[in-house]
Amino acid sequence: MVGARRSNDWGFPRWRSYDATEREAVKVRLCDRHNCSEPGDCPAPKSPNNPDRWYFCQKHAAEYNKGWDYFEGLDKEEKAARTASEQSENAGYQESQHYGWATSGDGTRSADEMRALDILELEADAEFAAVKKAFRARAKEVHPDVKPDDAEAALEFQKVSLAYDILKSAEERREWKG
Template sequence: MPGAFQYKPRFVDIRVRPPSEKDAAEQDVHALKPGERACDHPGCMRVATARAPKARDMLNEHYWFCQPHAAEYNRNWNFFAGLPEAEVRRRQQEEMMTGGRPTWEMKAGRMSREAAAFTAKFGTGQGYRDPFNMFGGGGQHARKPEPESRKIGKIERNALADLDLDENADAAKIRARYTELVRRLHPDANNGDRSGENRLQRVIRSYQSLRKAGMV
């Protein structure tokens, strides 16, 4: 065979060389990059990505952990450890009411300059006035509270309507109106005329409904 067509291998030795210690260090996935910090858990060389407070009274000082060790630290950390039971309840109540944040009254003190100026100006035309008692000041045009209407059902409301009474009619007024209608609609009072007999039966049923409801 001519020499031009003979096979000549490109590489003499194609065996894979085992990596050196330097190459292994460069390929370490847990190796820290510039600017990264290691986890504070003993023996852990992972990158620290989460922080946790060191103690209840040191909330501004933190440990730095990787995610698994941060989760473990949070599971085992008790904020109320070492506190008396009464103090624990007080802090829990405060957390529920204000979220643990300090609160202040949104008004000036009784002896403050603002309160003295308001007292001096009130009623002189320069301060706040409420002549119509819109804010409960008790002015001369104060609105009187309207009486609450009695809460009754549909049956009782229709019964009062049959007696030509409003919803606020009391027991005495209902009895008087019932007696008046019975005397007016009864056939004996109309020389035997039964034209008002249907109305009379409706009046009687309405009165019985009101008695059953305890309104008479």
């Protein structure tokens, strides 16, 4: 038994030294932003409809995407056609909107909420108290009891009411999640 060597791993294979192949350097793509030494693991298109990609770190990807306009260079009809096309292609993901990760923009407001805020003439970051105040003010102006024979006022009241309902249900969802 003179030639037998005793193992130092006590039966645990990861306690012994790693092979030389496991010690090789791993190639990491760096961020494409000048003078950034972070790993570039977030691909971003160089221009609309271009297969070429930049590879940024998370910080620079967020900075790059902040000013991104997906519809750049398209007229109103082309923009509507592309929106309709992508909505039909992604209809299977519509269910995920319930969970709050299929919203537009920065993720705080959906497109419907943004349109409702436009109807109430409010900014995108308006609090719900401001929504309620704007709704009440507009409703007092165009309510059918105030303008009984005005069809345009009745239509406007319906728009304002629907906008408020959309924003109210979104606020309730956020409170329920929070």
